[in-house]
Amino acid sequence: MGQKTTFSLDNKLEKCIIGRLRSAGCVFAEEEAKLLILEADSLEDLMKMVELRASGLPLEYVLGFTMFCGLRIEVKRGVFVPRQRTQFLVQQAKTLTRNCDIVVDLCCGSGAVGAAIADKLNQVFLHSADIDPVAVQCTSNNIKNMDGHVYQGDLYNALPHWLRGRVNIIVANVPYVPTDSIKLLPQEARLYEPKWALDGGTDGLDFKRKVAKEALHWLAPGGHLLVETSEIQAGQTLEIFVNAGLISKIARDEELDATVVIGTT
Missing domain, CATH: 1.10.8 (Helicase, Ruva Protein; domain 3)
Incomplete structure (x- = not known):
């Protein structure tokens, strides 16, 4: 900077x-x-x-950017602000990513996760998707130097059909706050960030169910699905992954207070 x-x-x-x-x-x-x-x-x-x-107004909206995994990420008003704990999701994905892999970033928001995974990795083919047009524009700006593609639509429905069965890494930082808990969030999130980027349904697991259910149709053999979750939801998320046919495990970083569930085909 x-x-x-x-x-x-x-x-x-x-x-x-x-x-x-x-x-x-x-x-x-x-x-x-x-x-x-x-x-x-x-x-x-x-x-x-x-x-x-x-x-x-959140500092990130005032500045128009945030620093994430060493990258300056543009953040427009109304787009979910990437949290520092989500660095752990990036770290876990990077350990599984190889050159020439196809990486999909679902519910991409600002595109920070996909951008951080692709950063400094050669020939990673990045595809990002979000339902919100402002987020799509924001992501487009953040991945323009990485030859990435971004699509507008609901989860996998946004992706081109030819990606089915060919994706090596799916990362999904989907909404996972239970609906009744949104009122307990810090004011900056509660008042300024879009509810659809926070609200994970009654138990906070709605989007995880959707992402896990369709993952096998999109992942290549040996591919991986990674989602961020709360520590308290980790066991339920693991069960969702297992029921979807994925070989699954939980990764935890106490320092970042970050939890990621990883499923493999």
Whole structure:
């Protein structure tokens, strides 16, 4: 991330910005202030960004991007913001990905997961899909230098038919928050992120059932399906995978508080 600020900013004003953010409840006010200062094109632009953040708008929407797995990922308003714990999903997928593999990123949102998997891997053929047109445009921008393809539609229905039986890796960071638990989410997610990117149905497992049920039709022999899940849902998700005919296991990272279920054909 380069230094963009071309206007004069004294320490007093910087402290005022930090104070404004802190009073608005921003826990990491100093770090956020530095990011806003770096990205602002003018003093007027900076103050607008500060007020947007102070109003509660997620920092990623104010900046227009987030850093994920070392990549600068564009994040448009209304698109799900990739979580840092999802790095574990990427790590698990990368250990299974080989050159010339076909990788599918379902419910791609910003496209961060697929982009991070394809990053620095030679000749990975990336296909991403999401039902939301804003997410599709966002993903298109984030994978344009990776020769990836992105499609709009509902899960596998968005994918070209010729991919059936040929996909080596499917990653799916699908919605998995139980409907009644959405009201318990942090305000930034609850108020600003689209409900369809969070709501996993009554038990949070609706989309996992759909993804697992169709996986065998799309995966190549020896292919893998990986989904992020909560620790409390891991056992149920594993059972869903097994019932779908996949050889399955659970991977867990305590430091990131991240859980991934992996199914293999």
